[in-house]
Amino acid sequence: MTTNTSNSEHTYDVVVVGGGAAGVGVGVALKHAGIENFVVLDRHMIGSSFALWPNETRFITPSFPTNSIGMLDINSVAIGFSPAYNLEVEHPTGQQYASHLCSVADFFDLPVQEEIDVKQVREHDGLFHLETNTGTIKALHVIWAAGEFQYPRMNGFAGNEHCQHTATVPGYKSLEGDDFIIIGGYESGVDAAYHLAHRGKRVRLFDKSGPWEDESSDPSVALSTYSLERMRTPGFMEQVELFPHTAIESVKYTAGVYEVTAKNGDVFQTHTQPLWAGGFEGGHKLVADLFEKRGDGFPLLNENDESTMVPGLFLCGPAVRHDNHVFCFIYKYRQRFAVVAKAIATYLGLPAEYLETYRNWGMYLDDLSCCGEECVC
Numbered sequence: 003m004t005t006n007t008s009n010s011e012h013t014y015d016v017v018v019v020g021g022g023a024a025g026v027g028v029g030v031a032l033k034h035a036g037i038e039n040f041v042v043l044d045r046h047m048i049g050s051s052f053a054l055w056p057n058e059t060r061f062i063t064p065s066f067p068t069n070s071i072g073m074l075d076i077n078s079v080a081i082g083f084s085p086a087y088n089l090e091v092e093h094p095t096g097q098q099y100a101s102h103l104c105s106v107a108d109f110f111d112l113p114v115q116e117e118i119d120v121k122q123v124r125e126h127d128g129l130f131h132l133e134t135n136t137g138t139i140k141a142l143h144v145i146w147a148a149g150e151f152q153y154p155r156m157n158g159f160a161g162n163e164h165c166q167h168t169a170t171v172p173g174y175k176s177l178e179g180d181d182f183i184i185i186g187g188y189e190s191g192v193d194a195a196y197h198l199a200h201r202g203k204r205v206r207l208f209d210k211s212g213p214w215e216d217e218s219s220d221p222s223v224a225l226s227t228y229s230l231e232r233m234r235t236p237g238f239m240e241q242v243e244l245f246p247h248t249a250i251e252s253v254k255y256t257a258g259v260y261e262v263t264a265k266n267g268d269v270f271q272t273h274t275q276p277l278w279a280g281g282f283e284g285g286h287k288l289v290a291d292l293f294e295k296r297g298d299g300f301p302l303l304n305e306n307d308e309s310t311m312v313p314g315l316f317l318c319g320p321a322v323r324h325d326n327h328v329f330c331f332i333y334k335y336r337q338r339f340a341v342v343a344k345a346i347a348t349y350l351g352l353p354a355e356y357l358e359t360y361r362n363w364g365m366y367l368d369d370l371s372c373c374g375e376e377c378v379c
């Protein structure tokens with residue numbers, strides 16, 4: 003991993019914004035495409051979103067060292083690398099996975115600059131100008147890979163500010179209180195409920211639908227098997243009361259009491275600050291003006307995950323959407339790294355032959371029409 007600090011006069015072929023799983027993975031693909039004049043920028047450090055997960059939170063997707071027979075570990079971002087082999091754990095913690103990403107960046111000697119916070123991206127005359135905390139950086143192409151975790155959704159109902167977003171919880175062990183209300187029952191909400199229940203806390207878990215009841219085979223919609231298994235562990239149902247199909251309308255805080263009102267009129271009280279597991283707005287909001295919007299608010303992309311409005315600007319990571327395909331897990335969005343790297347290599351006149359290898363590893367999904375919802379999502 004190299005650090006270069008003289009940016010002002012240089013024009014990069016590619017700047018990758020974000021050094022998470024997407025930024026590191028696509029950075030490796032750029033190297034495999036033969037692109038050398040690029041840099042990966044991160045406002046903190048490689049893997050910092052993972053490092054910020056609550057201490058107890060683990061991957062729901064299991065890692066297994068399947069590489070020896072040509073199958074990539076489900077949590078791998080680079081061919082030949084297995085977090086299972088590297089870390090010797092099946093469900094890594096965020097800290098463990100962050101260290102894995104650092105190993106990958108080191109091994110491939112990715113050109114990384116840390117503590118560079120990109121505030122704004124502008125394009126004129128075919129050149130991108132990235133305004134950062136340390137000055138302007140210029141590039142011919144930009145890959146936006148800033149993730150979601152550091153951009154939590156802080157709205158959804160009146161009084162949201164009285165709740166603590168699960169993305170800001172350092173660990174469930176250190177949370178004070180005995181009587182928790184959790185709003186949002188998808189992965190993060192169930193994860194919080196699980197750790198609190200195992201500490202003997204009372205938990206009431208609300209969701210506007212009921213992910214633990216959903217029959218979809220898509221883990222972007224229904225709860226993962228890991229979480230369903232956790233819900234069946236001894237003690238969980240004794241401590242956790244489930245409220246499916248109970249949308250919350252407001253949270254009020256008066257004289258030490260949090261009052262949570264559901265849309266159906268039911269009122270719940272607690273002295274413990276409610277937890278909000280309401281998902282993320284996503285870092286793409288910083289570059290929203292450079293993308294057309296889909297009907298669901300996500301950036302509209304062409305077949306190379308490039309902005310339809312500003313050629314040369316690409317999106318990588320969990321915010322990628324095509325039709326009804328949601329690429330929100332690593333094993334999904336990594337399939338687009340080679341597509342993006344190939345498109346940029348082609349713009350630069352490079353053959354990018356090695357990228358064909360990605361296909362053999364199931365890491366090169368360039369024909370979205372051949373894929374039904376079941377296999378992508």
Ligand SMILES: Cc1cc2nc3c(=O)[nH]c(=O)nc-3n(C[C@H](O)[C@H](O)[C@H](O)COP(=O)(O)OP(=O)(O)OC[C@H]3O[C@@H](n4cnc5c(N)ncnc54)[C@H](O)[C@@H]3O)c2cc1C
Pocket residue numbers: 019020021022023024025043044045046047048049050051052055059060061062063118119120121147148149150151152189190285288318319320330331332333
């Ligand atoms: C609790 C939890 C559990 C999860 N479990 C799984 C799982 O089991 N399996 C799975 O596949 N996925 C899982 N996910 C989803 C997975 O974490 C995300 O898909 C993944 O982190 C996205 O990677 P990323 O590189 O896009 O974003 P991030 O990992 O967030 O990386 C983005 C990077 O960009 C940097 N950055 C952000 N903004 C800027 C800026 N303006 N300028 C410069 N740098 C910037 C950040 O510092 C960060 O390092 C989970 C998510 C959560 C929250």
